[in-house]
Amino acid sequence: MSEVLGVDVWRGAEQGAFQAFAIPRRQHQTVLDVVTEIQREHDSTLSYRFACRVGMCGSCAMVVNGRPRWTCRTRVNEVVKGGERLRLEPLRNFTVVKDLAVEMTGFFDKWKQVHGYFEPGAQPAKDFAVVPPQTKERKFADAGIECIGCGVCYSACDVVAWDEDYLGPAALNRAWTLVNDVRDRGQAARRNAVSGSDGCQACHTHMSCTRFCPKGIEPTYAIAGLKRAMFGWGAR
Amino acid sequence: MPILFIAQRATAFVLAFAVAVHLATILYAVRGGLTAAEILARTHGNVAFALFYGVFVVAVAIHAPIGLRNVLREWTPWRGRSLDVVLLLFSLLLLALGLRAVIAVYS
16 A cells, blocks of 8 residues: 555536546545545635435535445545555536535425425324234335435436436435335326426436446336336226 | 426336347347348238337337436426427437338338
């Protein structure tokens, strides 16, 4: 392990350039550690976003050596071999605010568009819903429920790159967990939202979302589930 | 209801079968060389042939324009009614040319 890590960091917004830094290489240091060290010790004008540092909040995602990753749980050793340099860019498919920070409003607007929230209905349920863990619906919901909204899948998605109206893997994955929530009373609007031309049918099954999701969620299969389910909705 | 999506998937199902039969028939039929006269001798008045290719043509006329529409929507800024009208005309063109060919070799 060399003692100094060469780091190239994107500076600017849509227009900008990489700035080179030399950071002491430390055992077990994460990519987020490197960014924080640059900001605190080398250039306090560097903008980036983080909160929890332990893989829960989903705010520190960046493109690391060409691939979208959560930086707090990515060790430098995983992405830099030997004397290679570390290259940090903002997430793709988002508008860059400054340096490594991106505007995520559009991304979360799409969650709203797919009704990515629980709809309890006009009247509160009279009793607790019993949802046995072994039911198909519960298993489908479980598979996608741990999404932290980091935007890594959205950054990796080719369809988002060429169609900005495409709802994207994260929102559709969230919709799929709710389509399988037997307590939900807002399914009609959600079904309409995911069935449109910019919904699940636009997915090309490239599987980049599934490949890069740091939580190991497989949005591709959630979207495939929505595609299958659409045939049933159509028949009604 | 996503009619175009379902129509495209349903016709894909038909075409997966129809294209396989079509290709297998070509490979089988031309083994020893084949003339136009020999082909027409087999297809004239053959109802099964006409029905098979009639279904094939209808499936193509539905399937291809929907796929082309998706490609154009993804790769160009072209959206809306003008795109749909042009592709509907393309569908009718495929249908007319295809059925004309089926009728020509049947009758």
